[in-house]
Amino acid sequence: MVLLEQTQTDQITLTDAAADAVRELLAKRNLEGYALRVFVSGGGCSGFQYGMALEGNVRENDLAIDQHGVKVVVDEISINYLAGATIDYVDELMGSGFKIENPNAVSSCGCGSSFRTKDDQGSTSAGCGCH
Numbered sequence: 001m002v003l004l005e006q007t008q009t010d011q012i013t014l015t016d017a018a019a020d021a022v023r024e025l026l027a028k029r030n031l032e033g034y035a036l037r038v039f040v041s042g043g044g045c046s047g048f049q050y051g052m053a054l055e056g057n058v059r060e061n062d063l064a065i066d067q068h069g070v071k072v073v074v075d076e077i078s079i080n081y082l083a084g085a086t087i088d089y090v091d092e093l094m095g096s097g098f099k100i101e102n103p104n105a106v107s108s109c110g111c112g113s114s115f116r117t118k119d120d121q122g123s124t125s126a127g128c129g130c131h
Contacts (some may be wrong), residue, residue: 010071011079012065013037013086018098019068021089025054035064035071038100040081048081050100 022036037055040048062073084101
């Protein structure tokens, strides 16, 4: 298996806070050797939606980035939508969770879980279904 190793961190950036949160999740679930999989799928109220999972099976064509002691893996399709994105973990009064700042998104849902790119401007949404 040959992984696409990312030597520059300009593809996706994982903040210290996000790395700490991932390490804590991995430790709580006793998942040694797992990575954070970040992906984009169709759907959401703005056209695309973000997804994340703890992944024990890194695929052959995945882009693998090691940051702050955490391996982040992204499939070859999703990286086109996530290039330059920053993954952070926020702990705010209204709740805590992962937050993605994506320079490729020209509009996003109010809750930040879905987005639209400049190439997808013609899509329409029926309103945000964030809860």
